[in-house]
Amino acid sequence: MASVITRIRRFLNSPQGRQARMRAERYARDPRNQARVRGLLHRFGGRRR
Known part of the structure; x- marks a missing residue:
């Protein structure tokens, strides 16, 4: 079976x-x-400043 990356x-x-x-x-x-996307990242704790 082919790997996921290959597929x-x-x-x-x-x-x-x-x-x-x-x-x-x-x-x-x-x-x-x-x-x-920036709002979602901010809301869910992405990239804290």
């Missing part, structure tokens, strides 16, 4: 994986989503 790499190199990666990158660039 993930194979998926990311497939056409569907490339589309998913492009959607995730576009989502990550959106300032509203960045603020939402």
Whole structure:
């Protein structure tokens, strides 16, 4: 059986994986989503200052 990492790499190199990666990158660039993630990290104890 292929390792999990190998299966993930194979998926990311497939056409569907490339589309998913492009959607995730576009989502990550959106300032509203960045603020939402920062709020969740702050709320759940991520990166204390």
